[in-house]
Amino acid sequence: MDPTQSVSDAVAKLYNTYPFPPEPLLDEPPPGYNWRWHWLAAYSFCTGQTPGWQDVKILDAGCGTGVGTEYLVHLNPQAQVTGIDLSERAIATAQERCRRSGADRATFYNLSIYDVDQLTGQFDWINCVGVLHHMPDPKRGIQALADKLAPGGIFHIFVYAAIGRWEIALMQKAIALVQGEQRGDYQDGVSVGRQIFASLPDGNRLKRREQERWAMENQRDECFADMYVHPQEIDYTLDTLFDLIEASGLEFLGFSNPRVWQLERLLSDNPELLARANQLPEKDRYRLIELLDPEITHFEFFLAKPPLPRYDWSDDAALLNAKPKRNPCMEGWPSRSIFDYDYQIVNLSEAEFAFLEACGDGSNSIKDLLPAVELTLAQVRQLLQRQLILLKP
Known part of the structure; x- marks a missing residue:
């Protein structure tokens, strides 16, 4: 069997066992908003101006149980939204979620990102959150999606960061080691992982990190499995992230959590040092922040396919x-x-x-x-x- 296919099959098996994310289904629109899923707000962030059209075609690539897809429909009342995912069970949940909340402009396909060319046409906006890092060949995945992005379209991506997930990576390896030949039995992996955490001394760094940062969400087995027993994960540094972006052939527009990428929040107590650091090239400034803040667990950012108008309003x-x-x-x-x-x-x-x-x-x-x-x-x-x-x- 093609190694890429065997990994994809293992990923599909995980999410058929533990559909993710495990958010409850509601009989009404979901509460609040995520501006990254709101066309007017996202397009304005990327370009400096509101878009001239709202009847956009949106692709939620790797939609899982449809939590983001549902928001994309309700926050963008003129949009047509397509969701694709490897997991049949996740897709079924996504369809039921959107049916119950009235998100009736969503269409779903049980489809790999690698096969996204099977969909008709191109998309004004692609959302791909928490997916590329679980693909055996992320560069091939981002290239496949880039081909489906319309000229002038925007592309929002979320991938894991290596430094901030260092303890998670160690526990993943530990669980796999204990599981041995049972690796791939995800329910056993969750059981083994929980037993390890319970057995570790209270001062242990891995246990402390879990308790401080992740324990609340990891009460749910779906979240624990996604974090600790996933069969495929690639964590990125700034250098490998920009290698991925370069492979896409698209333009980097900026991080969608810009407050995190401001040196001022780390070096403001020393204006002279801050001024010196701000003289670094853009990527080096990002790299410095990555090194100084090991709490950064992910990268979220926008790409675009030119031509894309940009306004800075300096005039x-x-x-x-x-x-x-x-x-x-x-x-x-x-x-x-x-x-x-x-x-x-x-x-x-x-x-x-x-x-x-x-x-x-x-x-x-x-x-x-x-x-x-x-x-x-x-x-x-x-x-x-x-x-x-x-x-x-």
Whole structure:
């Protein structure tokens, strides 16, 4: 048998045994939002402007039990969403999840990413979260998906980071070693793993890490199995990550958790050192953050297939003529104390609140709005940087 196929079969077996993620099925739309799954917010993050169309074609590649697929449907009311996955049982759960919550614009196929060319047409947006690192040949996988991305389309990816998952990798090896010939029996693997953790002394580093970071979610066997007894996992460093990106032939747009990739959060106590570090090339700055923060357990980022328009709004005249609207991914509005796109609490000034309120349906320009509120153009730029507003040229 083709080794690639045997690994894919083992992965499918895991998720047929333990469909993932194991989120409950609801008879209503899921709560809240993830801005990375909201077309307006995601496209604006990638380009600096709102998209000119909303009837997008979205591919959820490796959709699992459809948790992300369901959000993609409900957050994007004009989108047609396709989900594919290796696991028949996960696909069945995804279909039932979307049926129950009314996500009726989702279509599912039991299909490998390697075979995505069997789908008709191209997609404006591809979502691939937690999948490529479980493929025997991730470069082949990302290339297959890149071929299905339409020109000007965006591609969101999430893969594991090696340094932050060091303890997980050690426990994976330990469980496999104890299992021996029973490796591939995932229920036995979960049992062995739980017994090892229970037996380790309280001060043990692996046990401590599990208790501090993962124990809550790993109460569910599906999560424990996905983390510790997976038959295929490739964890990335910055260097190997950019090798993967280069293989895709697509353009790197940036990390979708940008706060993590700011040197200021690590070196702000020494302005001279911070200034020196900020002189490094972009990839070296990322590498420095990776080395200084071993808590980073994953990389999440956007790619694009050119041509993709980009606006940085550095020109005052262009900014004044832009039409702003409130970011749809915020909670607590209307209030001066809200949760922003990333569920961080934001306390708005009176002028900021008045400006956001005046944005309305996005039909007025910034030039039209500013005379009525006590806000400068520089402060409007701050609202944009904080993703509290989205702009249309």
